[in-house]
Amino acid sequence: MSIPSRSVDPFHALPVVDVSALYGSDPLRIEQTVSALRRAASDVGFLYVTNHGVSAQRISDLEHVAQEFFALPARTKEEYYIGRSSNHRGYVPPGEEVFYSQTRDTKEAFDLSRELPEADYGAAGRFLGPNVWPREVPRFRQVVSAYYESVFDLGHKLLAAFAQALELPASYFDRYLQRPTSQLRLIHYEPTVVGENTTGIGAHTDYECLTLLHATSPGLQVINGAGQWVEAPPLPGAFVVNIGDLLEVWSNGVFVSTSHRVLSVPAPRYSFPLFFTVDYETEVEPLPHLSRDGKRYPPVIAGEHLLAQTMQSFRYLIDQRAQGLVSLPDGSRELSSFGRERQAR
Numbered sequence: 001m002s003i004p005s006r007s008v009d010p011f012h013a014l015p016v017v018d019v020s021a022l023y024g025s026d027p028l029r030i031e032q033t034v035s036a037l038r039r040a041a042s043d044v045g046f047l048y049v050t051n052h053g054v055s056a057q058r059i060s061d062l063e064h065v066a067q068e069f070f071a072l073p074a075r076t077k078e079e080y081y082i083g084r085s086s087n088h089r090g091y092v093p094p095g096e097e098v099f100y101s102q103t104r105d106t107k108e109a110f111d112l113s114r115e116l117p118e119a120d121y122g123a124a125g126r127f128l129g130p131n132v133w134p135r136e137v138p139r140f141r142q143v144v145s146a147y148y149e150s151v152f153d154l155g156h157k158l159l160a161a162f163a164q165a166l167e168l169p170a171s172y173f174d175r176y177l178q179r180p181t182s183q184l185r186l187i188h189y190e191p192t193v194v195g196e197n198t199t200g201i202g203a204h205t206d207y208e209c210l211t212l213l214h215a216t217s218p219g220l221q222v223i224n225g226a227g228q229w230v231e232a233p234p235l236p237g238a239f240v241v242n243i244g245d246l247l248e249v250w251s252n253g254v255f256v257s258t259s260h261r262v263l264s265v266p267a268p269r270y271s272f273p274l275f276f277t278v279d280y281e282t283e284v285e286p287l288p289h290l291s292r293d294g295k296r297y298p299p300v301i302a303g304e305h306l307l308a309q310t311m312q313s314f315r316y317l318i319d320q321r322a323q324g325l326v327s328l329p330d331g332s333r334e335l336s337s338f339g340r341e342r343q344a345r
Ligand code: OGA
Pocket: 185, 187, 201, 206, 213, 215, 219, 220, 260, 261, 262, 271, 272, 273
């Protein structure tokens, strides 16, 4: 079997894929699901995933603790400022991140990852180690950790299905999942006025393998092949899943890491992306069986790509670079060098 080429028609809505078959053992249903995932990943780069097995209670608990945290006074939240941690954990105030468009984001966020003991992880230590936990919200740690584990498991299941969609064994990527740097972000957007020089989150692609997102209200927009922004409002009971830069490289561009943004929101909005990725040291390069006509991408080290992109968008790291405390990995790409916008350029 060969992988069909991408549809030329621009999409106007995200495809919906029911993934219940991935929890069963019916080979025909699994194959149909894998085919639907392949089409979505190559034609759109974004999809809704339904019947995913993550409980509604986990999701609503997460919404509640996030609301409680973001409602704390600014000076309390600042105590957990991400720039104070050595492994990129904690509170991200409004304006901290600057994207390609150079507009300042109005969102605030809280970044975390899997809790690991303090240890020497080498270069990967920039993203590995213990989390920061706000004491003011007692249930925060337990609720957020439970959500992380559930959605991480779903990400793992989806990555296995995407491996099959690329004609690989389902377990192909497992070798790269010893200590992945997969981050969960809790994001809060306050209402803004359209037309003022602000965006919720500027247009970007995600830097990892897959993103799994739950949001409380509309706002997310996704670019199609004709350069039009398509609304991707939440679908009840579904996660929005998108392909990140690493799967674009591995698939030699068969899968696309599609640009997306949040311009403005009419009412407070919360969203929760989990950026599912592989170990820091993983060398990602186009798979040979997908590169018979040539490799369209140079190899990239998974963690260095994440670090390079993070260093170019977070103010605290831009400042540390200006002071000569940290430097970009060799061969770093500029922001926004992947995805459909780049392919159209
Ligand atoms: C992101 C992102 C979209 C949203 O954090 O990378 O694209 O809906 N978020 O908040």
